[in-house]
Amino acid sequence: xxxxxxxxxxxxxxxxxxxxxxxxxxxxxxxxxxxxxxxxxxxxxxxxxxxxxxxxxxxxxxxxxxxxxxxxxxxxxxxxxxxxxxxxxxxxxxxxxxxxxxxxxxxxxxxxxxxxxxxxxxxxxxxxxxxxxxxxxxxxxxxxxxxxxxxxxxxxxxxxxxxxxxxxxxxxxxxxxxxxxxxxxxxxxxxxxxxxxxxxxxxxxxxxxxxxxxxxxxxxxxxxxxxxxxxxxxxxxxxxxxxxxxxxxxxxxxxxxxxxxxxxxxxxxxxxxxxxxxxxxxxxxxxxxxxxxxxxxxxxxxxxxxxxxxxxxxxxxxxxxxxxxxxxxxxxxxxxxxxxxxxxxxxxxxxxxxxxxxxxxxxxxxxxxxxxxxxxxxxxxxxxxxxxxxxxxxxxxxxxxxxxxxxxxxxxxxxxxxxxxxxxxxxxxxxxxxxxxxxxxxxxxxxxxxxxxxxxxxxxxxxxxxxxxxxxxxxxxxxxxxxxxxxxxxxxxxxxxxxxxxxxxxxxxxxxxxxxxxxxxxxxxxxxxxxxxxxxxxxxxxxxx
Numbered sequence: 001x002x003x004x005x006x007x008x009x010x011x012x013x014x015x016x017x018x019x020x021x022x023x024x025x026x027x028x029x030x031x032x033x034x035x036x037x038x039x040x041x042x043x044x045x046x047x048x049x050x051x052x053x054x055x056x057x058x059x060x061x062x063x064x065x066x067x068x069x070x071x072x073x074x075x076x077x078x079x080x081x082x083x084x085x086x087x088x089x090x091x092x093x094x095x096x097x098x099x100x101x102x103x104x105x106x107x108x109x110x111x112x113x114x115x116x117x118x119x120x121x122x123x124x125x126x127x128x129x130x131x132x133x134x135x136x137x138x139x140x141x142x143x144x145x146x147x148x149x150x151x152x153x154x155x156x157x158x159x160x161x162x163x164x165x166x167x168x169x170x171x172x173x174x175x176x177x178x179x180x181x182x183x184x185x186x187x188x189x190x191x192x193x194x195x196x197x198x199x200x201x202x203x204x205x206x207x208x209x210x211x212x213x214x215x216x217x218x219x220x221x222x223x224x225x226x227x228x229x230x231x232x233x234x235x236x237x238x239x240x241x242x243x244x245x246x247x248x249x250x251x252x253x254x255x256x257x258x259x260x261x262x263x264x265x266x267x268x269x270x271x272x273x274x275x276x277x278x279x280x281x282x283x284x285x286x287x288x289x290x291x292x293x294x295x296x297x298x299x300x301x302x303x304x305x306x307x308x309x310x311x312x313x314x315x316x317x318x319x320x321x322x323x324x325x326x327x328x329x330x331x332x333x334x335x336x337x338x339x340x341x342x343x344x345x346x347x348x349x350x351x352x353x354x355x356x357x358x359x360x361x362x363x364x365x366x367x368x369x370x371x372x373x374x375x376x377x378x379x380x381x382x383x384x385x386x387x388x389x390x391x392x393x394x395x396x397x398x399x400x401x402x403x404x405x406x407x408x409x410x411x412x413x414x415x416x417x418x419x420x421x422x423x424x425x426x427x428x429x430x431x432x433x434x435x436x437x438x439x440x441x442x443x444x445x446x447x448x449x450x451x452x453x454x455x456x457x458x459x460x461x462x463x464x465x466x467x468x469x470x471x472x473x474x475x476x477x478x479x480x481x482x483x484x485x486x487x488x489x490x491x492x493x494x495x496x497x498x499x500x501x502x503x504x505x506x507x508x509x510x511x512x513x514x515x516x517x518x519x520x521x522x523x524x525x526x527x528x529x530x531x532x533x534x535x536x537x538x539x540x541x542x543x544x545x
Contacts, residue, residue, distance in 0.1 A: 047250045047541035055265040055277040056256040058233055063215045064197040065138045065145050073197055074534045078238055079220035080200035083112050084191055088528040088536050091356060091449035093192050097126060107186035107486055114177040118245045120203045121225040128173035134202035136168050147198045153190060155182045186484040188491060193448050223249045223538035234258055250541035275521040284341040284517050295519045297343045300354040302446035302531050303514035304347060307439050311507055312469040315387060323506030325375035327365040329410045332511050339402045343517040347510040350499050351451050354531035359496055363503045372414055384415025393431055394441035396422035403511060404441060449531060451495035455479060459502050470507040
């Protein structure tokens, strides 16, 4: 997802991962009420029809070439299918438009075999050329896509970004339904990255009608099509795509109602105007009491909230024990329980537990004032003596005020003075660029369900998203080794070791993994909120009562 500091909007930060198995439960209960096969057939057929009313914040864009936020991805994932997708519950990779794929022995060339009969919403069949056109459109300098960096591994990307060529030299079509991709280096997990909407196909004729027109009413190939143009600040309407190549969506349509804050959406939900809405911070326990199991709270997403330590200047530059002391001083459980009401999980590591085969790192940080005190002395500041006041900045109004206050109090008890400053987002980014702080608050959402999506962008020394100035040649080497490793188990172990090694260096202070806090209406069934914070609405259905 977008590579920006604190990319999650206020409303998005508390949106929800819903993983329910209601579909199976309904089928079983209905079939048990009468003789077969009548009730079972009725249960399946009764799922079709109806329009869901769905909370949405105003997206930045819904054209995959420009989608930088969760709101845009929520819509784009209904409108477009890429080569691959993710299992809604496990985030495991699964085929979509590509029915299969294979790499060469070196792992730097991939071949994708496309399904026949996949169609755009205008009726034209999707071919390998449509993927090439769409990816080159994203990579072109003149497009100005902020999510173009996802295509960086593909040969020719750098030249396109500089305007030196109009084509990605790594792409070719070996016939109508075969796409070939050459990479700049071996990348064993490359297919996993292709589930991001930026890799969706696009029909050239529709795009040619103009950026603004296509941006407001994109023509995709997913289970739902636009039902009229995007009504900015008001809503986005979708309708079932009748020629969808996969299972027919249950819903007739989706009514995305746009709100500028969570509270307004929550009030509309309580008034019966919405079928799905996030629960505002501070109202989680009360909602659980009122609605019980219809309020889904605490399921992990691929989001880490952390405090970054400025390693480019004193006092953290070259002083690892000081970073370790800060980590042991922070009471993560208090933040998760008292501020986020248990919806968020305390984070002593980097990679969130929503990742497949999650393994808690052996060196995950816990709350230990005694260790913090000892490490503070080792850092050269016994009892905080000699340590200048630390300046902690955060984006005002983005949910960091209270966690920052906890950190301030935790460190004050050790003799460390912390000054807090909430800045308007533009001023926050400017302060980050100038390094006018000791500590800053940030969120990071993984672009894909991979360990690499957290460890590479945040800690690879040459990454443009390396916010803290972390640089370690040994960790760089291990990250490159992990990307190249073809064996999944070995690759996972390499990434796990990188996480342990990074934690020992203490460049950040992870404090919570973002979890879910959402409420849905009684008529909504089959609802699954993925760890990537969107819902595959083609598998949702509504009861008739």
